[in-house]
Amino acid sequence: MVILDGRGLRFRYPGAVLALDGLDLAVRRGETLAILGPNGAGKTTLLLHLNGSLRPEAGTLLLDGEQVAYDGRALQAWRARVGLVLQDPDDQLFAGTVFEDVSFGPMNMGLPESEVRMRVAEALEDVRITALADRPIHMLSLGQKRRVAIAGVLAMRPTVLVLDEPTAGLDPHAVAHLLAVLRRLVDAGTTVVYATHDVDLALAWSDRVALFADGRVIACDAPERAMADAALLRRAHLRRPLLLELAEHACTLGLIRADAPPPRTVAEMAALLTEASDPMRKERGTAATLGENP
Numbered sequence: 001m002v003i004l005d006g007r008g009l010r011f012r013y014p015g016a017v018l019a020l021d022g023l024d025l026a027v028r029r030g031e032t033l034a035i036l037g038p039n040g041a042g043k044t045t046l047l048l049h050l051n052g053s054l055r056p057e058a059g060t061l062l063l064d065g066e067q068v069a070y071d072g073r074a075l076q077a078w079r080a081r082v083g084l085v086l087q088d089p090d091d092q093l094f095a096g097t098v099f100e101d102v103s104f105g106p107m108n109m110g111l112p113e114s115e116v117r118m119r120v121a122e123a124l125e126d127v128r129i130t131a132l133a134d135r136p137i138h139m140l141s142l143g144q145k146r147r148v149a150i151a152g153v154l155a156m157r158p159t160v161l162v163l164d165e166p167t168a169g170l171d172p173h174a175v176a177h178l179l180a181v182l183r184r185l186v187d188a189g190t191t192v193v194y195a196t197h198d199v200d201l202a203l204a205w206s207d208r209v210a211l212f213a214d215g216r217v218i219a220c221d222a223p224e225r226a227m228a229d230a231a232l233l234r235r236a237h238l239r240r241p242l243l244l245e246l247a248e249h250a251c252t253l254g255l256i257r258a259d260a261p262p263p264r265t266v267a268e269m270a271a272l273l274t275e276a277s278d279p280m281r282k283e284r285g286t287a288a289t290l291g292e293n294p
């Protein structure tokens with residue numbers, strides 16, 4: 001059930017910044033897990049631990065129930081299973097062209113060339129950048145670079161996809177497209193862990209959220225529960241998602257029923273309002289009829 005299990009992770013950067021302070025986090029197989037928290041809370045540091053890019057000075061990390069190892073072979077196998085898309089694509093991309101960059105991972109896995117070509121073509125298509133295959137990396141926009149970075153990880157077909165602020169800097173159309181790509185992967189069984197500052201995205205688009213503060217997880221729960229607690233949100237420097245805010249007002253005004261489940265998407269909010277307005281319309285209709293026939 002748990003695919004990645006971090007227990008008591010502690011990590012200090014050179015220069016004595018304690019970034020993870022006994023952090024516990026269990027990622028469940030097949031879930032989408034959003035990681036939220038203020039700047040400097042340790043989100044990126046934790047993500048770098050999830051594929052072995054950083055090694056904790058204390059604590060343990062289990063991948064599929066087995067303690068991870070940090071020798072070259074183990075790391076290569078680990079990174080084929082857990083793909084990490086970095087916060088800044090310039091830190092991730094290094095090859096000359098898009099094709100070369102995306103093919104690096106699968107080639108490194110020792111796959112035959114035909115398989116590599118197939119995977120690259122599929123990954124480029126997944127993020128809709130087939131037309132950019134021969135473009136030099138330095139001639140891409142930020143959003144395009146971000147897509148190349150994602151394609152490079154997708155081409156390895158990881159079981160767990162870890163993304164650091166994947167929607168930052170993308171236009172709304174690109175965000176919708178990225179989410180559609182991720183949805184397809186999740187539907188096919190991929191586990192997705194992503195760090196974000198976007199509470200509205202985390203509400204709509206995660207099974208659970210982990211709230212970070214000072215190098216620890218202070219809550220990990222369904223988004224509508226974790227993000228309803230004002231004290232926790234304050235500690236994680238977050239605001240309540242707009243839909244939860246709106247639903248509370250609508251409830252106070254009697255526009256939606258008090259026992260309604262918290263809406264996570266605009267469609268769910270609209271459904272609650274529609275459901276509540278139907279009986280009102282009926283009542284108004286009855287009153288008008290009565291008024292006409294005293």
Ligand SMILES: Nc1ncnc2c1ncn2[C@@H]1O[C@H](COP(=O)(O)OP(=O)(O)OP(=O)(O)O)[C@@H](O)[C@H]1O
Nearest residue numbers: 013014015017019038039040041042043044045046
């Ligand atoms: N390369 C580094 N060297 C030294 N300290 C670092 C380094 N990278 C991060 N830190 C420190 O470690 C702590 C955690 O940083 P981290 O990048 O994990 O935070 P974050 O939650 O990802 O923040 P953000 O929301 O800004 O991306 C911070 O105090 C930061 O200053």
Ligand SMILES: [Mg+2]
Nearest residue numbers: 043044087164
């Ligand atoms: Mg970060």
